[in-house]
Amino acid sequence: MTYFLQNFVNALQWGSFYALIALGYSMVYGVLLLFNFAHGDIFMVGSYIGFFVATGLVGLSAVGVITLPYWLILVLTILISMILTAFVGMLVERVGYRPLRDAPRASAAITGLMIGVILETLNLIMLGAERYKFPELLQTEIYELGGVSVTNKKIMIVFVSLLLMYLLNLFVMKTKWGMAMRAMAYDFAVVPLMGIPLNTIAALTFGLGSALAAAASILFGTAYPVMDPYMGVTIGWKAFVAAILGGRGSIVGAAVAGFILGFIEIFSASVFPSTYRDLIAYSIILFILVFRPHGLFGQEHTSKLRL
Amino acid sequence: MNKRILVSILLLLVLSVLLAACGGGGNDVIRIGINAPLTGDNPKVGEGTKYAAEMWLEDINAAGGLEVGGKMYQVELVTEDNEYKAESATKANTKLITQDEVLLIIGPQSSQQAVPAGGVANDNKTPMISPWSTNPNTTLNRPWVFRTPFLDPFQGPVVANFATEQFGATKAAVLYDVASDYPKGLAEFFKAAWEENHGAGSVVAFESFTTKDQDFSAQLTKIKESGADFIFTPQYYSEVPLIVQQAHELGWDKPIVGSDSWGSAELVNLCGDDCDGLFFSTHYAAAGATGATKAFIDRYNEKYGYVPDDVGALTWDTLLLAQQAIQDCGEITGDLAVDRQCVRDALANIKDFHGITGDMTFTPEGDPIKCAVIVRISDAGEFEFFEQVCP
Amino acid sequence: MxxxxxxxxxxxxxxxxxxxxxxxxxxxxxxxxxxxxxxxxxxxxxxxxxxxxxxxxxxxxxxxxxxxxxxxxxxxxxxxxxxxxxxxxxxxxxxxxxxxxxxxxxxxxxxxxxxxxxxxxxxxxxxxxxxxxxxILPYRLIVVKLTLIAIVITLSLNVVNGYMGEFSCSHPGFISLGAYGASVVTILVFDDPSPWLFPLALIVGGIVAALGALLVAIPSFRTRGDYLAIISLAFTFIIKSFIENLEFVGGPRGLGGQPNWASLPVVFIVTIIAIWIINNFVRSILGKALNAVRDNEAAADAMTVNTQRTKMTAFLFSAFWAGVAGGLLAHVLAFINPASFGLQKLAEVLAMVYFGGLNSVVGSIVGAVSLNLLGEMLRPLEIWKWIVIPLMLILMMIYRPTGLVAFKEFDIVALLQPKQTTKGEQ
Known part of the structure; x- marks a missing residue:
């Protein structure tokens, strides 16, 4: 039982990252019907921005210019890098996606892929071969609860992720901008005719998704502090699977699917021999899709639109 | 129109001959190929290789070239990036052999690239020395392929015996990357050695993950559950900090032991206090080194600002070994096939080579017989010599 | 200004x-x-x-x-x-x-x-x-062989991503299935194989890949939409993990020592056959049906096109050729390992298809040749190569969103026609 509970806790943490990253994919996919394959690398950029912000703030406090407790530095780091990364996301949209608004969707997917490669390579050129260590802003504390090890980091990660998801849902459901996004997801062709500025909404969507990826990357940095230029690739592609699994345009769906993917991965490694993890985990995904071909929360849409 | 084209081509022709006469070197050049991962997943390995090679070339140039049989030769290093990919490494080797016409090849470093690339070198009858690949298949049945590190069938038992004696352990757990040649090979050699000493089933957890994974909590939870006395994890320095840290967060307080792939100055930077007091087997210990080893470390440190990883030291040894083989050859005829054969034979005949990572003599298979070192990570984050194990 | x-x-x-x-x-x-x-x-x-x-x-x-x-x-x-x-x-x-x-x-x-x-x-x-x-130079040989193989791979992917208009990510999986399938025949099954076995080995590779494609096709063609994208992506992960766990083909360590049969004439002939058959396929009634399905599935269905069967056939056909190309690749490199068929391979293959042009046999040939040669020629740029090539692709997508030579029929007879002299005899 403790074994199960321990893995449950592990999966909760791991799933949070998939969920947060999947939200970015899902929003872009829902609103603009695009695969934003640069998203994993935006996650990576967010992590490095966070690294520099955090190191800068820690340095300033050390010199005594400002005196901040570490928890406040963490909060500030998350907020500042969310904002900065949002701009990076909008820039990617402006450069790589807006010129291709009327092109086949797959072309935009290729630009995204290539922007990702450029981001990785630029990072390698500018920062060199060294791996960076994300500053430790939260002193690890380990609590033993009936044989289950829980750290303060795990609790914070899950809590902050859920909070962000709740805020995002609130934004999309309750605000005017959110309504515009939903309308766009409902009908891409007609809604701009109603006076909704397409470019603004597109930028907003990319910005929000990137900000979430940045938040995810900082949380990620506290739990997995080794950074490298290719850190976003695998987790990005897997989160993409989660986003589509959730169903088109469903925020709740993407979040739930992210957690589900985390659980499937952790439990297939812990129940079966871990060598077979990917084999089993992705076979399960395949199996789910056979029975829910439109994703977990998606509505049926037969249109292929613009491809 | 045609006249103009003709005139411009003639002008270009003259210009090119002039320029080439100024810039081009003579015929007395020895070309050595370097096949290293400058980009891809482990660029630090490529960097160490490149730096060591640059230092060596500096020495050669300072001496006015390489003297072979009483004649001075300029040395040219041709570096090819293998992107840390097997496919790229074979392509790079093909290019070095056929296009750049190198005399011999240094690299690739990781077994994942060295095993396939060795096949290309062997088929094309070009000597190749891998400075870092410890998997037996790299040189197996390949008379043209050599290496400077010890082998995994040796390293596995070294770690197994060390853990038995040092911790009095009877139950071992292994965590390794199933998708990478080196960790998988070493994990299996370790398992075999351990079960030979402690009986079948004494490796109580044999867990794996895939390259680029960042979360190991499921595997580590399993290991903790299995009641093992220690974890052996033959992973690269960039993955070790994550493994160690996550193990500690899951409440693991028993030892974690590693292998030569841990040996990078970056390990301590990335790992912080979590790695203090851990042991791993490796080729040389940087802290407390003496003689030529110390001279190399100091020079490297001064030039590039960090203590060289074992890749750097091994590459240095490899280049000196290549240098000796070329010099032993006695004569460079200019006929590549002859010269390559000559260098290969010279390599196979080298006895008691004194390298900075230890003394070496080559088996007929092209593998050195040399000692391994067990290193402890001190509280100051230095790699302290703990004990030496010789075959 | x-x-x-x-x-x-x-x-x-x-x-x-x-x-x-x-x-x-x-x-x-x-x-x-x-x-x-x-x-x-x-x-x-x-x-x-x-x-x-x-x-x-x-x-x-x-x-x-x-x-x-x-x-x-x-x-x-x-x-x-x-x-x-x-x-x-x-x-x-x-x-x-x-x-x-x-x-x-x-x-x-x-x-x-x-x-x-x-x-x-x-x-x-x-x-x-x-x-x-x-x-003249042996180094050119490997470049030419790999380029020819890339043509087959690109063409086969174009059948799905171009002619059928889906977004499939499973090609690395098909290529690796073909590579392993063919290698198993030439290395493991026969002790002393004769070169005449090679065509058989390639066909086995293709069939293995096509069987793998069945695994993707059955769940994904139940519905329209983008689900093929993730099912095929999941498939790539599954195949990689599957081969890593197959000890008899070497697992993650890979499989080496393929006999040296993929000589230039062999690769050349297979490539020509592939181009010929794929070109005939896309120009056949089935190919037209495929285009109809892409443009409007409901309408195609109403026009008595059996959409399910059309899509299935095209997908398996595409996978078959990817498998054949994989078999060739394995014998050119004389070494394969599962790590070579991951996400990076996927990006490479997709880039070649979209750079060359969708829905076009000529486009695929152009795309494969130009990106392969560029990749080799820009080698000296070292790391900057990975800035230059993506940048070119992005510019290409912005200025020609469908690729260099898209939506063009490959008319062989027109290509071979004599050119009428416009200026008369000189």
């Missing part, structure tokens, strides 16, 4: 005019003429290439038009230009022009005799050119 812009456009215009005027002189040169020119040019290089290169101060003939060294040894740039001009461009141009009327007559005669004969003559010429070109 405006003046500057005008100046610029004027310059651009003049350059274009000049280019057009040069090009128009070759209006009357048929394909046959170009091939004859190229054949003579490579023959010339074969005979005097090396001494000429040494005269120009180079160690040996530049393998890929000098790109491999001019970045590191810039003083050799003029030499490389001269070499390429004298050895390649001038002879080709001169001979193409000189033999134009002969080539036209021959091309007419050949076509009149039989299309097949004409195709055969052109192919033999093309092969001879490639053979001699590779024979």
């Amino acid at each position: 405006t003046a500057q812009t005008i100046q610029k456009s004027k310059n651009g215009g003049r350059l274009r005019l000049w280019w057009q005027s040069v090009w128009s002189r070759f209006d009357d040169v048929p394909l046959l003429g170009w091939l004859i020119g190229a054949l003579v040019a490579v023959g010339l290089e074969y005979a005097v290439g090396r001494p000429f290169a040494q005269l120009l101060g180079m160690r040996k003939s530049p393998a890929l038009f000098g790109f491999l060294f001019i970045l590191k040894e810039p003083w050799l740039i003029p030499s490389a230009i001269v070499y390429v001009a004298v050895m390649t461009i001038l002879p080709i141009a001169a001979l193409a022009k000189a033999t134009a009327s002969f080539a036209n007559k021959t091309a007419t005669a050949l076509l009149r005799a039989s299309t097949l004969l004409s195709v055969a003559v052109h192919l033999i010429l093309l092969y001879a050119i490639l053979y001699i070109w590779c024979d």
Whole structure:
């Protein structure tokens, strides 16, 4: 039982990252019907921005210019890098996606892929071969609860992720901008005719998704502090699977699917021999899709639109 | 129109001959190929290789070239990036052999690239020395392929015996990357050695993950559950900090032991206090080194600002070994096939080579017989010599 | 500013005019003429290439038009230009022009005799050119072989992503299935295999890949939409993990020692067969049905197209050729491991398809050839190569969103036609 509970806790943490990253994919996919394959690398950029912000703030406090407790530095780091990364996301949209608004969707997917490669390579050129260590802003504390090890980091990660998801849902459901996004997801062709500025909404969507990826990357940095230029690739592609699994345009769906993917991965490694993890985990995904071909929360849409 | 084209081509022709006469070197050049991962997943390995090679070339140039049989030769290093990919490494080797016409090849470093690339070198009858690949298949049945590190069938038992004696352990757990040649090979050699000493089933957890994974909590939870006395994890320095840290967060307080792939100055930077007091087997210990080893470390440190990883030291040894083989050859005829054969034979005949990572003599298979070192990570984050194990 | 812009456009215009005027002189040169020119040019290089290169101060003939060294040894740039001009461009141009009327007559005669004969003559010429070109420098050989294989891979993916209009990510999986399938036949099944087994091995590779495709096709074609994208992506992960756990093919360590059967003629012939069959496939009724499905599935269904069967056939067909290409790849490299068939391979393959052009056989050939040669030629840029190539692709997507040569039929007869001289006899 403790074994199960321990893995449950592990999966909760791991799933949070998939969920947060999947939200970015899902929003872009829902609103603009695009695969934003640069998203994993935006996650990576967010992590490095966070690294520099955090190191800068820690340095300033050390010199005594400002005196901040570490928890406040963490909060500030998350907020500042969310904002900065949002701009990076909008820039990617402006450069790589807006010129291709009327092109086949797959072309935009290729630009995204290539922007990702450029981001990785630029990072390698500018920062060199060294791996960076994300500053430790939260002193690890380990609590033993009936044989289950829980750290303060795990609790914070899950809590902050859920909070962000709740805020995002609130934004999309309750605000005017959110309504515009939903309308766009409902009908891409007609809604701009109603006076909704397409470019603004597109930028907003990319910005929000990137900000979430940045938040995810900082949380990620506290739990997995080794950074490298290719850190976003695998987790990005897997989160993409989660986003589509959730169903088109469903925020709740993407979040739930992210957690589900985390659980499937952790439990297939812990129940079966871990060598077979990917084999089993992705076979399960395949199996789910056979029975829910439109994703977990998606509505049926037969249109292929613009491809 | 045609006249103009003709005139411009003639002008270009003259210009090119002039320029080439100024810039081009003579015929007395020895070309050595370097096949290293400058980009891809482990660029630090490529960097160490490149730096060591640059230092060596500096020495050669300072001496006015390489003297072979009483004649001075300029040395040219041709570096090819293998992107840390097997496919790229074979392509790079093909290019070095056929296009750049190198005399011999240094690299690739990781077994994942060295095993396939060795096949290309062997088929094309070009000597190749891998400075870092410890998997037996790299040189197996390949008379043209050599290496400077010890082998995994040796390293596995070294770690197994060390853990038995040092911790009095009877139950071992292994965590390794199933998708990478080196960790998988070493994990299996370790398992075999351990079960030979402690009986079948004494490796109580044999867990794996895939390259680029960042979360190991499921595997580590399993290991903790299995009641093992220690974890052996033959992973690269960039993955070790994550493994160690996550193990500690899951409440693991028993030892974690590693292998030569841990040996990078970056390990301590990335790992912080979590790695203090851990042991791993490796080729040389940087802290407390003496003689030529110390001279190399100091020079490297001064030039590039960090203590060289074992890749750097091994590459240095490899280049000196290549240098000796070329010099032993006695004569460079200019006929590549002859010269390559000559260098290969010279390599196979080298006895008691004194390298900075230890003394070496080559088996007929092209593998050195040399000692391994067990290193402890001190509280100051230095790699302290703990004990030496010789075959 | 405006003046500057005008100046610029004027310059651009003049350059274009000049280019057009040069090009128009070759209006009357048929394909046959170009091939004859190229054949003579490579023959010339074969005979005097090396001494000429040494005269120009180079160690040996530049393998890929000098790109491999001019970045590191810039003083050799003029030499490389001269070499390429004298050895390649001038002879080709001169001979193409000189033999134009002969080539036209021959091309007419050949076509009149039989299309097949004409195709055969052109192919033999093309092969001879490639053979001699590779024979000059062995390094070119591996570049040419890998490029030919890339053509097959790109074409097969274009059937799904272009003609069918889906977004499939499973090609790395199919290629690896084919590579392993064929290698198992040539290494593990037979102790002392004879080269005659190679076609069988390739077909086995293709069939294994097609069986794998069934696994993707059954769940994903139940519905329209983007689910193929993730099902195929999941498939790539599954296959990689599956092979890593197959100990008898070496697991993650890979499988090496494939017999050296993928020689240039073999790769060339397989590539030609692949182009021929795929081209016929997409121009057949089934290919038209596929396009109909892409443009509007409901309408196609109403027009009595069996959409399910059409999509299934095309997908398996595509996977089959990817598998064959994989088998060739394994025997060219003589080593395969599962790590080579991951996400990076996927990006590579997708780039070639979309760069070359969707829905177009010529496009796929152009895409595969140009990206492969560029990849090799830009090697000296080292890490900057991974800035330059993606940047080019992005610009291509922005200015030609469907790729270089998209939505074009590959009409072989038109290609082989003699060119009518517009200026009359000289």
